[in-house]
Amino acid sequence: MTDLIQANAGRNASPQPQDELVALAEADRHRPRFHFVSPAGWLNDPNGVAQWNGTYHLFYQYNPEGPFHGNIMWGHASSTNLVDWHDEPVALEPSAGPDAEGCWSGVLVDDDGVPTLIYSGRHDGVELPCVAVGSPNLRTWSKLPENPVISAPPPGVDVPAFRDHCVWKQDGKWRQVIGSGVSGQGGAAFLYESADLRNWTYLGPLLVGNAAAQEPEASDWQGTMWECVDLFRSGTRDILVFSAWHEGDTRHPLYWTGTYTGDTFSPYSLLRLDYGGRFFYAPQSFEDQAGRRIMFGWLQEGRGESAVRAAGWSGVMSLPRITEEVQGELSFAPVAEIASLRRDHRSLTPRSLGTTEILDGVAGNQLDLELDLELEPGAGFRLGLLAAVNSDGSTAEETVVEVGYDGDEAGTLRLDRSTSSLDPDVDAEDKSGPVPLAGGKLHLRVLVDHSALEIFANGKPLTARVYPSLDGDAIRLSATGTVRLRKGDAWRMAGIFSNPRKLRP
Ligand code: DQQ
Numbered sequence: 001m002t003d004l005i006q007a008n009a010g011r012n013a014s015p016q017p018q019d020e021l022v023a024l025a026e027a028d029r030h031r032p033r034f035h036f037v038s039p040a041g042w043l044n045d046p047n048g049v050a051q052w053n054g055t056y057h058l059f060y061q062y063n064p065e066g067p068f069h070g071n072i073m074w075g076h077a078s079s080t081n082l083v084d085w086h087d088e089p090v091a092l093e094p095s096a097g098p099d100a101e102g103c104w105s106g107v108l109v110d111d112d113g114v115p116t117l118i119y120s121g122r123h124d125g126v127e128l129p130c131v132a133v134g135s136p137n138l139r140t141w142s143k144l145p146e147n148p149v150i151s152a153p154p155p156g157v158d159v160p161a162f163r164d165h166c167v168w169k170q171d172g173k174w175r176q177v178i179g180s181g182v183s184g185q186g187g188a189a190f191l192y193e194s195a196d197l198r199n200w201t202y203l204g205p206l207l208v209g210n211a212a213a214q215e216p217e218a219s220d221w222q223g224t225m226w227e228c229v230d231l232f233r234s235g236t237r238d239i240l241v242f243s244a245w246h247e248g249d250t251r252h253p254l255y256w257t258g259t260y261t262g263d264t265f266s267p268y269s270l271l272r273l274d275y276g277g278r279f280f281y282a283p284q285s286f287e288d289q290a291g292r293r294i295m296f297g298w299l300q301e302g303r304g305e306s307a308v309r310a311a312g313w314s315g316v317m318s319l320p321r322i323t324e325e326v327q328g329e330l331s332f333a334p335v336a337e338i339a340s341l342r343r344d345h346r347s348l349t350p351r352s353l354g355t356t357e358i359l360d361g362v363a364g365n366q367l368d369l370e371l372d373l374e375l376e377p378g379a380g381f382r383l384g385l386l387a388a389v390n391s392d393g394s395t396a397e398e399t400v401v402e403v404g405y406d407g408d409e410a411g412t413l414r415l416d417r418s419t420s421s422l423d424p425d426v427d428a429e430d431k432s433g434p435v436p437l438a439g440g441k442l443h444l445r446v447l448v449d450h451s452a453l454e455i456f457a458n459g460k461p462l463t464a465r466v467y468p469s470l471d472g473d474a475i476r477l478s479a480t481g482t483v484r485l486r487k488g489d490a491w492r493m494a495g496i497f498s499n500p501r502k503l504r505p
Helices: 018-026 305-311 336-341
Strands: 041-052 055-063 073-079 086-092 103-111 114-123 126-134 141-143 163-170 173-182 186-194 200-208 225-234 237-246 249-261 264-272 281-287 293-299 321-326 329-334 342-348 351-353 357-363 366-375 380-389 395-407 410-416 431-436 441-449 452-457 460-465 474-480 483-493
Touching: 041 073, 041 114, 041 281, 041 293, 055 103, 055 293, 086 114, 086 126, 086 141, 103 126, 103 281, 114 163, 173 200, 186 225, 186 237, 200 264, 225 249, 225 281, 225 321, 237 264, 237 281, 249 281, 264 329, 293 460, 329 441, 329 452, 329 460, 336 342, 336 366, 342 357, 351 474, 366 380, 366 395, 380 441, 395 441, 395 452, 410 452, 410 460, 431 460, 474 483
Parallel strands: 041 103, 103 163, 163 225
Antiparallel strands: 041 055, 055 073, 073 086, 103 114, 114 126, 126 141, 163 173, 173 186, 173 225, 186 200, 225 237, 237 249, 249 264, 281 293, 293 321, 321 329, 342 483, 351 483, 357 474, 366 441, 366 483, 380 395, 380 474, 395 410, 410 431, 441 452, 452 460
């Protein structure tokens, strides 16, 4: 590999105030403790998610210089159980040439035993596909001298951007889709083919969207460019995931169900992937050795820029979630391994719920709650989290999860953050979406990890960030109409990192 440019050349060449930034980040009250976060500085998209020789690998968009998107490199962590993460050396970082301005998102593939990264190198303000090959332990990466391996977006197409990759082997050849758009029309996924991951032939658009099909304000607006495209089969459906983007605005993840045949994807339905919108952005998935489709997403910050700067870190990785097709749509749940972090089990007494009650003996900001409920048509269930209650019983702060049952099969999951925080600078936008509620039966799983909140209601996820200022930790239940708690379990969750971590492991 002597003719290859060493991706890691110059690493640790200049001393950095590493300890200060890490200590600052660790001291932040809003920092999650059982979600993966970068040692400090900035984290965004999951990249190169894979299981390699039994070990799970999570790469991520990383800026160790501070909590802002700049000079993006690939951070790296590994895990034997999808729960505990071991920091690995930075895998890729910008160097003179086609990725001088950033090593943007991409994937890891197994090229006949050689770990190989396909990523977007940024140079002169545009991104182009680049390749790096790895050592057998995935710790040292060498960029190909022929980068970029695709020198321009497809000829004759005016694109707003062209980046991010999904790569797979099919009938002995490599295929990839690259996220893009057709100006004046909509987002797009462009399809390529290669025998060697180095020489690529453009086959045409896999799919082009229609930015005029929904209003730009809609929670399922397709955007004008598709970031982080991800194509996979789930059950009886082919699935094309993308993150809807428009002129620098990261909107939300969506997916098409449909049929991938030949060189095209025939769409059937367009669906929302997570009702938290930009709080579960740029997801990437892989199939593990047990055949599970596992997805990670980036939980963006929802507090003001000065608060982010002061905290010294930005961005949370979601818990790994399994996705499966259920009745033509994707259904999600955290991987079962997460349950190994559960401590101090409390079981809730089955009962009918009514006026507001504070849960006895269950409180905290690092929790896993699992509830089985039964709602009568017209009923509503309300779960208050991170609640700070005034001495007169009024609410000082509270984050509220609500599920309403409209009757038949349908219900609505809603996250009300209007009283989550007294801080006026935090995002408090209402989040909601439909949930299947056959017979009024609801399985609700809620994971609270300080500012990171992941909710799964009958398999429909809603992910968001909250920044309570009063350190409230009470949990409150209430109902309107008839709601029965059939089973309820609560656990405190253990943390996954032992401090201090190294900014540049
Ligand atoms: N983030 C990356 C891009 C991707 C975007 C850059 C999505 O490759 O399109 O950090 O968050």
